Amino acid sequence: MATDVTRTVVVRRPVVEVAAFATDPDRLLPIMGGIDRFERVADGEYDVFLDVGTIHIGGRVMLENPAPNTLAWRSVRGTTSTFRLVVEEHPDGSLVTARMTLRLSGLLMARLSEVLGRGIMGRHLTAGLEQLRHHLEHESRA
């Protein structure tokens, strides 16, 4: 079983500037809303957890830049997930697209959990992208 969520945001800054920030995990992760804790454990390897009110969801992920203007991770421990963030040209600046996939084991309960997880992931992605947009449009220029 797997479910995925995609969210986008337009950042009114040049692609070069947005991509340099958004595809660098050491700059991106500290400002992402909803990521309660993260820690760099090795080169390209991070512990990343989402704070979902009562529980923390996540685990260890391998982060890489598989293509220009792209950041991706795959899980190596904990909740099985993948993540891909791509920065592209947009008439107003840059379009940032984030996609997250969650895979759970099981049948009925896994399906139900994935439905709930889809909403949770969507809200976390939105919060992270909004934080990124606000940081680049307002805070980093202050």
Add this chain to the structure above:
Amino acid sequence: MGLPFARLLAPRPEGLEGRDPDFIRRMLPRLWLGTSLYFRPEVNGFENVPDEPVLFVGNHSGGANIPDTWVFTLAYHTYFTVEGRPLAGLGHKIIAMTPVVGDFARKFGMVTAGNEKADELFANGASVMVYPGGDVEALRPWRDRNKIVFDGRKGFLRLAHRNNVKIVPVVATGGQDTFFVINDGRATARFLKLDKLLRLKTLPLSISFPWGLLPGDLPHVPLPAKIRIQVLPPIDLRELFGDDPDWDEAYDYVTSLMQVGLSNLATRTVIPVLG
């Protein structure tokens, strides 16, 4: 027989003189108990409020009921106490004139919206609460429940700047889960020329109990959705934008900051309505 009519037609105070601290003190425990059981509210961040008159700027939801506004008002009075700095909520004259609801709101500090009235409130040391999005925001579609929708209204910025008070943003989730707005009906309002004839930009379609499907909204029985409110750190417009601000830039900044706060607060939701 004539008494009720006489009471209905009697002039009503439009300023803070209508606020009744004894009434608030009497009602607060029972209202907070009922609200706690029904909406399970979580209100955080009051420690961000400086000890001076401020302009609270919030997003509100829930159609005609605006339960998050009531929750904030109750929470404010429990945190700062009834004897603390008075809180005046700026509201539409229609609400102030509504029997029962208007009387109740006035006793809790609702003041008929107006520039001079608001200036007077700050001069007298009160804090003021505004919801710039008004009905457009309170009746936004459910899919936009976690979006700041101020519809380009910038009067609150001029109000804070003119009175040299800080803006304290307040974001809330859950209010729009107490009923469901299917569509804001902007295209329909334009098609029927309501925007030109009646200055109505939207014609939302909502589902609520007991009305069912309804154009617009009427006071309804709200679903018992969990309401979360976060008070954010204050914004000093003069410090950030100077004595002659670019209002578009200031509006962009404040709404952007509030959107981040609202989106972050929404991540606390596990299941909409339930919490």
